Amino acid sequence: VSSENLEPLFHNLEADMVYGTGGNLALVPPVLRKYWGRFLEEGDFASWYEVVAWFQNLTAEDREIAGKYLGFEHLDLRRYDGLATSGGLGLLPADTADRAERDLLARDILTGEEKQRLFDLADQFDLLLGDPRDEEKFEFWRGYLRDKRDLHRKHPDYLASLDLPRADDLSAALDYLVGLDDLAHQDRANALGEQIPKQPFLVNFLPILDNQTLLLLFARFSGRDPLPQGATLQATASFVERLGLFGSEVDRVLSQGRREPSLGAVELLAFLQRSEFGPEEDLKLFFELLRDGDHGTAGEVVQALDRDTFKRLMEPVPYHLRTLLEPREFLEQLAVTTDAGELEFEQGIATLLAEPSGNFTVDEPFLNEMYQVVATRGGPGAQHVLRVLGQPLFPLEEFIQRQPEAAVALLADNIQQATDLVSGSDPVVSPPARIIYRLIYADPALASRLIQQFEHRGQEELVVESLAYIAYDQDRLARVPGLPISLEQDGEFLERLLRDQGVDWLGQRLGQAFDLFEARSRAGQVSRDFNSQFRTTLEAATSTLSDDSMVSQLGEIIAKAAAGGDGG
Numbered sequence: 140v141s142s143e144n145l146e147p148l149f150h151n152l153e154a155d156m157v158y159g160t161g162g163n164l165a166l167v168p169p170v171l172r173k174y175w176g177r178f179l180e181e182g183d184f185a186s187w188y189e190v191v192a193w194f195q196n197l198t199a200e201d202r203e204i205a206g207k208y209l210g211f212e213h214l215d216l217r218r219y220d221g222l223a224t225s226g227g228l229g230l231l232p233a234d235t236a237d238r239a240e241r242d243l244l245a246r247d248i249l250t251g252e253e254k255q256r257l258f259d260l261a262d263q264f265d266l267l268l269g270d271p272r273d274e275e276k277f278e279f280w281r282g283y284l285r286d287k288r289d290l291h292r293k294h295p296d297y298l299a300s301l302d303l304p305r306a307d308d309l310s311a312a313l314d315y316l317v318g319l320d321d322l323a324h325q326d327r328a329n330a331l332g333e334q335i336p337k338q339p340f341l342v343n344f345l346p347i348l349d350n351q352t353l354l355l356l357f358a359r360f361s362g363r364d365p366l367p368q369g370a371t372l373q374a375t376a377s378f379v380e381r382l383g384l385f386g387s388e389v390d391r392v393l394s395q396g397r398r399e400p401s402l403g404a405v406e407l408l409a410f411l412q413r414s415e416f417g418p419e420e421d422l423k424l425f426f427e428l429l430r431d432g433d434h435g436t437a438g439e440v441v442q443a444l445d446r447d448t449f450k451r452l453m454e455p456v457p458y459h460l461r462t463l464l465e466p467r468e469f470l471e472q473l474a475v476t477t478d479a480g481e482l483e484f485e486q487g488i489a490t491l492l493a494e495p496s497g498n499f500t501v502d503e504p505f506l507n508e509m510y511q512v513v514a515t516r517g518g519p520g521a522q523h524v525l526r527v528l529g530q531p532l533f534p535l536e537e538f539i540q541r542q543p544e545a546a547v548a549l550l551a552d553n554i555q556q557a558t559d560l561v562s563g564s565d566p567v568v569s570p571p572a573r574i575i576y577r578l579i580y581a582d583p584a585l586a587s588r589l590i591q592q593f594e595h596r597g598q599e600e601l602v603v604e605s606l607a608y609i610a611y612d613q614d615r616l617a618r619v620p621g622l623p624i625s626l627e628q629d630g631e632f633l634e635r636l637l638r639d640q641g642v643d644w645l646g647q648r649l650g651q652a653f654d655l656f657e658a659r660s661r662a663g664q665v666s667r668d669f670n671s672q673f674r675t676t677l678e679a680a681t682s683t684l685s686d687d688s689m690v691s692q693l694g695e696i697i698a699k700a701a702a703g704g705d706g707g
Contacts, residue, residue: 142567143531159210166190170664188618192222204249215499221621253290254297260287261298264305269373277381277424280374281346288347292317308340316344328355335360339367346378350431357386381424389428396440397433403440408448419455426459438463446472450490458496466508477515481523484516485530492532510538514545519552529560536569536577540623543581550578551585558592562601572604579609579632580623587635594640599651607652610673612680629680634689642696649677649700674701 151159156175160166163182167175184190194202194211206212291298291313298310315334319327327348335341345353360366366379388410396403407429414421429437441449441463449472452460461469470476473487491509495502517524528535528549539546550557561574578586593601609629616624637645656673659665666672674697681693 142565145567148567155210158208159213161190161209161211163190169666173663188222191216191219195220195222208249218621219619221619250294254294257287257290257294257297258301258303261301261303261306261309264309267373268371269376277346277374277378277420280378284344284347288313288316288344312338312341312344315341316347324349324351325355327352328359331356332359335367342367342379343371343375345382346375350428353382354386354389354428354432357382358390378424381421382428385421385425385428389425389432392429392440393433393436396436400436400439400443403436404443404445407440407444411448411452416451417455422452422455423459426456426463430459430463434463438468442468442472444472446474449473453490453494457494458498458501461496461501461505466505469505470508470512475509475512477512485523485527488513488527488533489530492530492534506534506537507541510541513538514542517545517549521549521552524549525553525556525560529556529563531565534569535560535564536574539574539577539581547578547582547585551582551588554588554592557585558589558596561589562593562596562598570604571601572608575605576608577623580625580628583628583632584635586632587639590636591639594644599648602648603652603655606648607656607673609676609680610656610669611676613676614672626676626680627683629676630683633677633680633693634684634686637689637693637696642692646696646700649696650703653700653703670701677701 152171156167156171157179160179161182161184162179163184164172164175164179165181165185166187167179184193190211194205194209195216197205202212291310295314295317298306298313300306315338319330322330331341331348331352345356348356371379392403392406392410394403395406410425416422426437429440441460444452449460453473464472470487470491473491474480474483475487475491476484479487488509491505513524513527527533528538535546550560561571561578564571564574575586575589578589590602590605593599593605609632612624612626612629615622616626633645653670653673656665656669660667660669677697678694681690681697684690684693
């Protein structure tokens with residue numbers, strides 16, 4: 140997502156809003172409620188604080204259930220652990236007399252949904268049969284089939300009770316697979332090797348198996364004992380076809396890699412060249428098999444690849460590479476090190492940021508290592524590091540939070556370039572006002588200097604937006620004390636602006652902020668309490684200052700500015 144690529148954002152707002160908010164209109168951003176108000180109603184939660192507290196209080200089992208129907212599991216809620224007060228409040232939030240009855244009703248509804256998915260599998264199974272297709276998404280089908288196995292484990296008698304042609308075969312196959320759960324890989328492969336000739340229908344569900352079991356199983360069926368032939372799920376047919384091709388290749392790479400990682404790298408490169416580095420789905424499956432066949436050897440082999448090959452693999456298998464290497468090893472392959480040349484360092488960071496894994500928890504340690512390297516390379520006159528900070532995808536906001544001292548030193552070293560960087564930051568992903576907000580916490584003096592630079596450049600809108608960004612600090616800090624918020628830093632920021640720019644200037648700009656957000660509030664673009672929260676934060680921040688005369692002056696400025704915008 141960026142200002143240059145809004146399609147994922149539009150998709151989220153159109154397709155994922157119901158999932159992401161649990162269908163609760165109160166959780167939809169105010170600016171979108173005019174649209175979604177035609178489709179959604181307000182639910183049990185009046186705010187995100189309430190819904191996060193509810194979600195954090197769920198038992199592990201109930202949280203897993205909720206995660207299948209609500210999008211909260213995709214949010215980074217680690218800073219909000221303090222909202223949890225007790226465990227096991229149930230799937231329904233309302234603490235009412237009929238709560239137990241409502242909770243039971245909710246579970247009955249979810250059970251009905253689960254059984255419906257099993258019914259759909261049996262009812263539509265024959266429509267999915269066919270020949271292998273190159274475009275099959277193996278991970279999607281693996282997840283789909285594993286979901287049905289898990290549902291069968293929860294409702295073991297349901298499929299057999301259906302009067303559908305495929306129901307008995309499906310029930311028998313899933314019964315057998317569930318019974319293998321506790322076996323070791325080799326024992327599981329041996330058991331399947333004996334059972335598949337007797338129960339060929341099991342072939343449809345091979346994607347359910349873990350990769351180690353699959354490799355062992357295919358080794359058993361190679362040559363004189365091929366897998367049973369016949370109509371199977373298209374996705375499984377594709378999966379089986381590729382496993383047959385990749386099994387021996389994986390064995391060859393790992394065998395050579397155990398002798399010497401560089402020899403394994405030669406074999407891996409030869410395979411990649413034969414396959415012309417694609418198709419992407421094939422490479423994903425290959426690297427999964429490689430990793431699960433022998434994780435340690437696979438990592439050493441990938442580490443032995445030349446940098447050009449590694450970078451070429453970043454586009455099709457960025458997640459898989461990250462699961463094979465430690466962050467420092469991974470960055471070494473991209474030349475993101477303290478001693479790399481400036482050009483290759485900049486290019487390496489660009490590649491790293493352009494090809495994320497798709498999972499923020501996977502990416503986090505690699506980004507943290509990158510921040511550390513950037514911080515180490517920074518210092519007076521480190522122009523190449525400033526260029527890195529200015530790369531379109533560089534997460535400047537996160538860098539400020541992770542490495543505040545280094546970030547402040549780099550930006551303060553050249554205030555003009557720093558102003559360019561901040562004012563030019565992506566208005567969708569991390570707008571300039573949010574960068575200033577992070578800098579207020581890291582160094583109020585630098586944040587004040589940048590605001591004054593905006594003013595000198597005639598960027599009044601950025602000044603006003605930045606001043607208003609602290610509006611909910613008092614409220615948020617009271618609700619979640621662990622957040623990176625400091626009313627003391629907010630107060631110092633205001634004091635510096637007053638000392639440097641004067642009473643009239645600060646009063647005018649704060650007044651403009653109140654006026655702007657009063658208009659936005661009336662238009663339904665922000666919450667109705669925005670200005671009252673803004674004033675509360677300004678007053679709370681001012682009260683932290685030790686200079687009584689400064690407290691008095693700021694108090695008068697705030698009162699006058701708020702009155703002009705109906706903030707009081």
